[in-house]
Amino acid sequence: MGKHNKRSRKTKRAFPDEAFSNGPFQIARFGKQVVLTSNWTKEEHAQVLAELSARYATVVQEIDDLVRRIVSVVGVLPPDQLLTRAWQEQVMSSWHMQVEADVTQDDSIALRMIDYVQSVIAATPRGEAQKSELSDEDWKDLRIDITALFRKLNCEYLICATAYRKATGTVYDDAMEEFFVRAQMYWCNVRGDYYQVHQVDAIADFLRSQSKLIEAAYGISSDYLVAELNKIWRSLTFGLHEAMTSMFNSYTEVMTEVQRMIEQNEADLGSQSVDEFILAVAERLGHGDTLVRSAGAFGNMDLFDLRKVTNLPVAFLDDFSWAPGQDTDFFANGDFSGWPLRIQPIFRRPFLKLNDTYYCFELYSLFDNFYRQLEKRIFQQSEAEKQEWIQNRKEISENLPVDYFSRLLPGATVLREIYYPVVSESGSTKNLAEADCVIIYDDHLFIIEVKAGAFTYTSPANDLPAYVKSLEALVGAPSKQGQRFLKYLESADEVDIFDAKRQPVGKLRKGDFRCKTICAVTLDPFTELAAQAQHLHKIGVDVGEVPVWSLSLSDLRVYSDIFAGPLDFLHFVEQRMRAAPSDKLQLDDELDHLGLYLEHNNYTMHADDLSNTGARLCFNGYRSAIDAYFSAKLTGADKLALPTQKVPPRLRELIDFLAKQNQFHRSRIASYLLDLAGDWRSDLSKWIDEELAAIPKRGHCLPLSTVGNVRLTVFVNIEGVVELCHEKAAEHAQAAMIATGESDRVLLELAYGPNGPARASMSTVSLQGLSREHLEQLRKAATDLKEKRLARSVANFGKVGRNELCPCGSGKKFKRCCIPNP
Structure with missing residues (x-):
């Protein structure tokens, strides 16, 4: 280790594991890093943009034609059979998946065959000539069209739309344009704000203090509602496996008894058929109901039938269900009619009502959107109930970060709702400002600013300014608030902090803190955008000069599960904040930072070393160890090994x-x-x-x-x-x-x-x-x-x-x- 018994060695040039080129593009893979380069000339680039711009109108028409064809097909096919088959194929496609990096394009389409098809059903009146059966050919044709729709939308449309905006002079600047394209891709394709193992617990945390309002609206407590949601989660997550296991165990025991009775001449097959005899044995052994339930899970729709799975009241089910053709917004006139770039009906109501029966086929849309949709229902009750919900939400969002940090940093000092003088340009300190929370652990100081407001619910394709405004409110504003407190802390060797009545409650010495971290914590998990917080200034969101850690409560929940000890977590925070201002690390997810840290430790230095060529870097597959851990936790694996760095x-x-x-x-x-x-x-x-x-x-x-x-x-x-x-x-x-x-x-x-x-x-x-x-x-x-x-x-x-x-x-x-x- 450098005990002066090793001679120095020259650094060897790194060669890619794989390299590929297509025209002006070169792609090289170094382990998990993918390096993209291009040698286009300005003239060649301008020519390609002109060709893409000219094709824009054609691509839009092709997408409209695909949507119309999908609507015409879905409108005559049986909705229950469509979604049952979609769910079955999605389950089969997910069996090989333990980590996000395993997800193929076909796997993504399998999920779209549920959420997009259900949205089309909810917004499409049934045709006069209905088919009673879903044929394999019908399914195959529909899947081909939906695959073509998403492929064209995710690639060709976005490229042509950017070229068209450039040609017509309506393009945003390059940074905003890149953000715009990313936001549309996330909107169309990204589902699952939480790991599955966290979905129910996350909802439980948010609803715990809202029980009074939920009971007034639906006659059930928040605990009751969470328990029923858990039943839905369990039915769609484990129901098929449990039905198979139950049927196999029961069938094995029944057939063992049947064989014994036949061998000992106890079977009366003269007065009944073999099937009747087997059923009688099953009833005698107490397996009749089990076999019926298992058969319902396999052959019928019992796994999805909310009246069989839950005891939720009809008023609640009606509020969160669409009947076929009931939604009138998705196909309303205007841009993107029926496109996945609009707000899809399943985002607003996750259930489907067919012939007075309520069904749930898809968990991600349920748990990603349920809290905010329930919130909207409560807001419609009365202004008083709306304000009570907001106050409860504020308390939840301020308490949960403290709970997670306390798990990560046991014994930390927590100072809630502290006040401090605002230092004006003239040097006066007349007004007091509030800091939501300050957490102290050893020589680390965390300045926590929490925002419980909702991230915009509109699609970026329809209202990009709303996206930017949301980022300003949920990331920019708390970042500046945290920096204001940091400025006060560093204004003197020792500063006073106060309560709301201007009474001093303590002192803080800036020399006590080796690391000071500003955390902007949000209730809504928009990790694909928040992970790039320090780069948001490029699109006009001012987050200040000091690096800020923007993360959601769902991210904190993951961290509180992952880190084995407080000092490991603090070291990650130090590396995370070193990465914040790096232009080489514009990642798509907060957990990509954690994955890179576990693999490379000082991952900012690693990115700097890779970027010597000036190429654009993409980091893929780094959160796989984290995904695998939570996948194993979901299935109840006996031995769970935390994803950690290699520490001897x-x-x-x-x-x-x-x-x-x-x-x-x-x-x-x-x-x-x-x-x-x-x-x-x-x-x-x-x-x-x-x-x-x-x-x-x-x-x-x-x-x-x-x-x-x-x-x-x-x-x-x-x-x-x-x-x-x-x-x-x-x-x-x-x-x-x-x-x-x-x-x-x-x-x-x-x-x-x-x-x-x-x-x-x-x-x-x-x-x-x-x-x-x-x-x-x-x-x-x-x-x-x-x-x-x-x-x-x-x-x-x-x-x-x-x-x-x-x-x-x-x-x-x-x-x-x-x-x-x-």
Whole structure:
């Protein structure tokens, strides 16, 4: 690990695992990174844009024709058979999927065959000539048309629309145009705001304090409503598997008994058929109802029938169900009539009413939109109930972040609703401003600003300004509020904080906090946009100059499940905030940051290294370990392994030890260790093992000093065996610092007892304030240290080449450093 026994090696050029080119485009894959480049000339680019613009009207007509064909087909096919088959095929397509990266284009279409088809049914009056059966040919033709619709919409339409806007002078600037295209793609294709294992719990958290209002509207409590929603979730998630398992177990037991009775001549087959005999045995064994229910799940629509699955009141089911043709907005005149770019009926009402029976076929649309749709129903009751809901919602949204942070940082200090003076340009501090919450853990300060308002419900295709306005309200405004508090905190060495009555409730010292993080937390999970918060200034959303962490309650829920300890979480936060301003890391999801961190640690540096070519970077598949974990958790896997970084045993032991201590700056020590790259971590862990074994025999400790980018000296002590005082350890670190020509050096002192780590301290040593005599002693020690390093290198590797780096650690070539005079 740089104990001056390794010669430096030249960096090797990285070659792609795969490379592909098509005309002016080149794509290269380096592991999970995909690098896109283009060598178009300006003239070639302009010609292509002109061709695409000319095709725009044709593409729009082709999409309209596809929609009309889909409507004409859906209008005559039996809705129940259509959606049952769609659900069955979607289940079959999802069996291979554990992670998002596994999702193919066909898998996405399988889900569209439920949500888009149900939306078309809800908005399409039934045709006069109805088909009683759904044929394979009907299904195949419909699937081909819907596949063509989404492929054309997701690719050709978006490209041609941008080219058309450029040609007609109505294009947004490049940054806004890219945002516009992304927002439309997310709208059409992204479903699932929560991991499935979190869907019901998330709704339960939001509705817990709204029980009085829900009961007034529907006659059921919030707990009752959540329990019924859980039944729907369970039926569509596990119902088929449970029915198969139940039927198999019952059938096995029944047939075993039938065989026994036949072998022992107890079967009366003269007066009844074989089927009647088997059914009688099933009834006698108590499996009759089980077989009937299982048959209903397979052959009928019992899994989707909300009156069989739940006991929800009819008034509730009516409010959240469409009858065929009942919705009049989706196909209303205007732009994008019937296109997935409009608000789809299933977003507003997740259930379908067929012949006075209510069905649910799709969970994502239910749980993604249910809270806000229920909210709208309550708002329609009365103004008083609307304001009560809003007040309850405010309390929920302010309490839940604290709950999650408290799980992540047990024992943290939480300061809610604190007030502070607003520093004006003239320097006066007459007015008080409010900060929603401040959380303190060791030397980290989190400034939490929460927004419970809804992200716009309109489609970006119809109202992009509404999207930008929502981002300003839910990201921009809290970001500026957090920065206002940070400005106050840094206005003096120590500042007062107050309650709403202007009474002082405490003091904060800016020097106590090594890291200060502003968090803009939202109730609505728009992670595809929030993950790019620091880049929103490009589209006119002012988030201030200080990096801000914008995340949703669903993201916090994931983090509170993932991180094994508080110090690991704090280190991730440090890396996350380093990534915030990076132009190389414009990711599509907050959890992509976590996935990159788990894989590459300092993932900002990793992105910088990859971007030397100037190509556009895409990071795919990094959240797969997280997806796999929650997939395993959903299915109740026996052994759940948290997705974590690779931390060798001795470092893991140290970090877990520090997490249990109350010493100040413990997170600084843990972060320093976790900042180390993988080989440094492994070498340090191995060295600690070796030193702990050698010290009792040797009778004294030998330090480890690194060279290069990591300037570290480590001493290991064993309580009651060898304990070196801090002054001696610091002097050695200072000598090592002089030997390598450094301005400062980190000193890590570890003490171990019989049960593992007993003490850990870290300090930064320098030469400031030392006397001339002391400096002279240290320089002599540094000379001795350099001679020892040179001798060790020669002994291990032989003669040092003139142009090699000097083994003393100075960073100079040997010929310009320690080479002996001729």
